Amino acid sequence: MKIRIHSKNTVLTATLNESKTAINFAALLPVNLNLDDYGQSSKISKLAQRLDVTDADDGFAPKAGDIIYFAPLGNIAIFYEDVKYSSGLIKIGELDGNAKALKAIENIKARIDLTEQDAYNVLSMLKNKELQEDE
Numbered sequence: 001m002k003i004r005i006h007s008k009n010t011v012l013t014a015t016l017n018e019s020k021t022a023i024n025f026a027a028l029l030p031v032n033l034n035l036d037d038y039g040q041s042s043k044i045s046k047l048a049q050r051l052d053v054t055d056a057d058d059g060f061a062p063k064a065g066d067i068i069y070f071a072p073l074g075n076i077a078i079f080y081e082d083v084k085y086s087s088g089l090i091k092i093g094e095l096d097g098n099a100k101a102l103k104a105i106e107n108i109k110a111r112i113d114l115t116e117q118d119a120y121n122v123l124s125m126l127k128n129k130e131l132q133e134d135e
Contacts, residue, residue: 001026002115003093005078007108014067016093021069024052025076025092030113033076041081043102050074059087065099067092078102 001016003026016022028047035043042062053071062068062079069076072088078095080102102108 001093003029004113004115006111006113007105013096014093015096016067017091019056019090019092020052020054021056021090022092025069026114030111032109032111035078035108035110037106038077039083040103041083042077042079043105043108044070044075044077047074047076053090056090059085060089060091061085062089062091065095065097067094 001018001022003014003016005012005014016026025047028049031048033045033047035045038044047069051069051071051074053069056071060066060068061082061084062077063082064080066079067076068079069090069092070088071090076092078099080099
């Protein structure tokens with residue numbers, strides 16, 4: 001699933017994986033977020049609602065460019081530096097380009113959305129999930 005991250009005159013693209021958590025995030029889009037620097041390694045923002053972490057790994061060691069969900073606090077993060085393993089981190093995708101440019105920007109007001117085709121695909125996946133749960 002392809003997403004776009006719009007900020008001022010910049011548009012970054014990223015690819016979400018097919019995990020339940022990533023699909024749940026995609027269902028929230030479009031969303032406006034303030035991405036603040038955290039730990040000199042990532043840009044983070046609190047989501048308005050918690051994501052489904054069913055079947056997710058217990059933790060993850062993010063690399064620059066990874067997009068993760070931090071389950072304990074309900075935060076989304078985009079890493080611009082590699083960091084060590086941390087419990088509660090769930091990878092949901094990765095930037096298609098270089099993440100190092102994020103480091104220089106203090107706070108980012110961003111709008112994240114799906115490409116048109118992927119918005120349709122997410123709706124189809126969610127509908128199929130509902131049908132399977134009804135069986």
